[in-house]
């Protein structure tokens with residue numbers, strides 16, 4: 001443990017004791033206690049005085065208070081009232097006037113306009129919150145996830161962690177691993193390690209209908225990722241609105257596309273996002 005870690009750890013412990021806060025595991029309450037990592041995350045955000053920063057799950061404000069010094073405004077969405085009481089008190093004690101708090105479930109509220117999203121996320125909502133964020137326009141995000149989740153986000157076809165998540169994100173964002181964060185950097189210490197990634201929206205598929213269909217096809221395919229694509233799609237036919245096996249088989253046959261047949265011969269795990277998109281386009285008449 002270095003000195004930085006001790007100081008932020010001590011500060012956090014003191015605050016929790018002072019306000020008698022018992023952390024709620026179900027809300028993914030693991031607070032960052034490593035000052036060097038905190039500074040690194042904020043530096044990655046390259047925050048300037050024009051930036052409106054969105055933060056999901058600020059906790060007691062470990063990132064929030066420091067970001068507010070650099071940003072035009074920080075808007076945070078926190079579900080837990082007890083945690084917010086502490087954050088509000090700290091904001092008051094420090095006479096900070098550019099932090100806006102939304103006390104709600106980040107999955108349920110509409111997001112306000114923001115330039116960058118910087119958060120140590122509650123990990124139990126990693127997937128839905130990421131896809132929700134991607135429906136909003138923003139410059140980039142600096143987000144901390146469970147390490148394994150981050151690896152799945154980052155993987156390319158042919159790599160060990162290639163998954164539905166990797167394929168789904170491909171046409172939405174460019175993803176870069178910024179730094180790994182070991183479990184010791186949090187209080188209480190979780191069982192898992194974390195990683196910080198940068199997400200830069202790339203908007204490679206602008207057609208909303210096409211992306212919806214791409215999502216459907218990804219969902220159907222990756223339910224059986226070691227099977228041949230055709231078998232996988234037929235087994236997950238409900239994702240494409242089919243109940244009857246034969247009907248889907250016949251419909252695929254009737255599309256009469258050599259290219260489609262060739263792609264559907266491949267194993268799901270070896271299909272690149274581009275190939276899945278091609279399959280989606282070729283299937284579009286029956287989706």
Ligand code: SAH
Nearest residue numbers: 030031032057058059078079105106120122
């Ligand atoms: N960013 C802080 C806290 C991370 S812990 C830090 O780095 O120390 C995750 C935080 O997200 C907790 O404060 C938890 O109460 C909050 N949270 C959990 N689920 C949430 C949800 N659905 N919407 C908003 N906040 C949530």
